Amino acid sequence: MTGRRSLLAAASGCAVAIALPGIVAKPARADGFNPQPASRDWATFKARFVAPEGRVVDTGNALCSHTEGQGYGMLLAVAHDDQATFDRLLAWTGENLGHSTDSLHSWRYLPRAANHVPDRNNATDGDLLIALALARAGHRWGRLDNLQAAAAIGRDVLRLLVRNVGTTTVLLPGAFGFDKPAGVVVNLSYYMFPALNELEALVPSPVWAKLRHDGLRLIADARFGRWKLPPDWLFVSARDGSLAPAPGWPPRFSYDAIRVPLHMTWANLEAGDLDAAFADYWSSHSPTAPAWVDLTTNETATYAVNAGQAAVAMLATQARQPGAAPSFPDMRAAGDYYAAALLLLAKLAWQETQA
Numbered sequence: 001m002t003g004r005r006s007l008l009a010a011a012s013g014c015a016v017a018i019a020l021p022g023i024v025a026k027p028a029r030a031d032g033f034n035p036q037p038a039s040r041d042w043a044t045f046k047a048r049f050v051a052p053e054g055r056v057v058d059t060g061n062a063l064c065s066h067t068e069g070q071g072y073g074m075l076l077a078v079a080h081d082d083q084a085t086f087d088r089l090l091a092w093t094g095e096n097l098g099h100s101t102d103s104l105h106s107w108r109y110l111p112r113a114a115n116h117v118p119d120r121n122n123a124t125d126g127d128l129l130i131a132l133a134l135a136r137a138g139h140r141w142g143r144l145d146n147l148q149a150a151a152a153i154g155r156d157v158l159r160l161l162v163r164n165v166g167t168t169t170v171l172l173p174g175a176f177g178f179d180k181p182a183g184v185v186v187n188l189s190y191y192m193f194p195a196l197n198e199l200e201a202l203v204p205s206p207v208w209a210k211l212r213h214d215g216l217r218l219i220a221d222a223r224f225g226r227w228k229l230p231p232d233w234l235f236v237s238a239r240d241g242s243l244a245p246a247p248g249w250p251p252r253f254s255y256d257a258i259r260v261p262l263h264m265t266w267a268n269l270e271a272g273d274l275d276a277a278f279a280d281y282w283s284s285h286s287p288t289a290p291a292w293v294d295l296t297t298n299e300t301a302t303y304a305v306n307a308g309q310a311a312v313a314m315l316a317t318q319a320r321q322p323g324a325a326p327s328f329p330d331m332r333a334a335g336d337y338y339a340a341a342l343l344l345l346a347k348l349a350w351q352e353t354q355a
Contacts (some may be wrong), residue, residue: 041331042080045096049073049337052153054088055096055109062334065109067097067122072131072341079137079348086137089135093130096223102160103152105130107174121174121277124161125190127153132195136203147202154199154231158207166241168218169210183238186244188230189223189259191215193267220259220274224251225295227281228274232256245295254292255338258309261316266311268348270320282313289313307333319353 049057049069056069060171077086097105097117107123119334124238131153138147161172163179170186172178194211197321200208222234222243232254233246245251261278264271282289290300291309305313307329314326328347 003102017272018049036299041347042076042082044331045073045344046074046085047090047342049340050085052089054085054092056089056337057110058337060338062333063111065111067093067105067107067126067130069126069337069341070105071126071133072345074133075129075136076341076344078133078140081140083137083141086133090134103156104175106159107201116242121176122161123190123268124157124171124173125187125192127157127161128190128192128195128199131157131199132192137197148245150199154203157199158203158205162207162211165236165238168236168241169207169214170218171215181238184236185248186218186234187232188215188219188234188257189232189256189263191219191237191260193263193269197267215294216269219264220271223274223277225293226255226298227253227284227293228277229253229281229293230260231295239300249290250294251296252292252294255309258312258342260306262312262346265316265319265344265353268353275316278313279317282317306335306339306342307331308339308346311343311346313332315350 009257021307049059050073051057056066056073058064058066058069070089074086074089074093075090077083093105096109097107099105099120099122099262104122106117106120107126108119110118131150134146134150134153137151138142138145157171158309160175163170163172163184165184171190173185173190177300193215195211196208218234218236219230222230224245225232229247230253231249232252233256234248235244235246261275275282281293288304289309291303291305292301293299311326311328312327318324319327328350329343331340331343334343
């Protein structure tokens with residue numbers, strides 16, 4: 001599949017319109033979101049997963065912390081108008097994961113290791129989440145320093161994390177290790193369209209539109225297996241632009257790729273037959289879908305999706321149905337940090353798409 005789709009995009013501030021065959025974006029609202037009042041869900045999340053020093057603890061992964069978790073926590077703190085928690089999260093993130101040579105962050109913190117941050121590579125989804133949270137905090141609370149920090153991350157995303165593979169502009173998952181002679185490995189769930197939209201308003205550049213356009217084309221084209229779903233990790237060939245599940249990772253629609261419909265729905269992107277593919281996968285395994293599917297063998301997990309994945313499925317299948325009101329799982333059903341974060345993000349995205 002080649003880059004046959006044309007870009008019909010126009011941006012003004014945060015209002016973005018994108019048209020590709022089968023993929024349509026509604027103009028975003030000028031304010032980007034409506035802050036939520038303090039909620040029991042947010043209080044539960046903080047009590048279970050946010051340490052006093054401002055570290056979001058990944059309870060399903062050896063109690064480590066990473067920029068994805070810090071970004072989710074900061075974004076949810078803004079959404080719940082919790083400036084004190086936001087400031088603790090931001091301070092811990094900068095002190096422990098911030099880089100001295102750029103505005104990105106090391107991706108993981110290991111509390112039990114002698115060297116807490118052995119890998120200085122970044123994770124692009126984490127940096128985009130942090131930037132989105134900073135941008136929203138700056139607007140919400142009138143803090144210029146937050147807006148400046150978000151813009152600095154945006155500039156370094158453009159400078160360090162964008163590559164051209166033939167005519168396709170791709171977003172690297174991290175600054176190192178993904179750009180290879182034969183092609184580039186990308187993670188489609190790292191295309192956080194709400195963050196790309198808001199960063200464009202702070203750091204104007206035509207590259208944002210190209211990233212959105214080509215990211216949507218990759219999502220539309222990189223579909224495999226019985227249910228025609230995108231993989232967690234994708235390889236884009238430098239020779240001919242062909243797409244395949246990336247070698248070195250399980251060829252699955254799983255915990256990463258579940259965020260593709262989350263991000264697209266959150267940004268009001270309608271994907272036509274891709275939306276139908278997501279719905280078909282979930283409905284064909286009703287009442288409870290498996291946690292992953294192998295896109296080469298069609299084998300599925302022997303265990304069910306977690307509460308966060310289930311919430312994303314509800315969001316993606318019901319957000320555009322008139323009068324729909326998803327019955328999201330209760331936070332008590334979220335057994336670990338990632339399930340709880342996805343659940344709260346799905347609820348936030350629902351609230352924003354309905355405003």
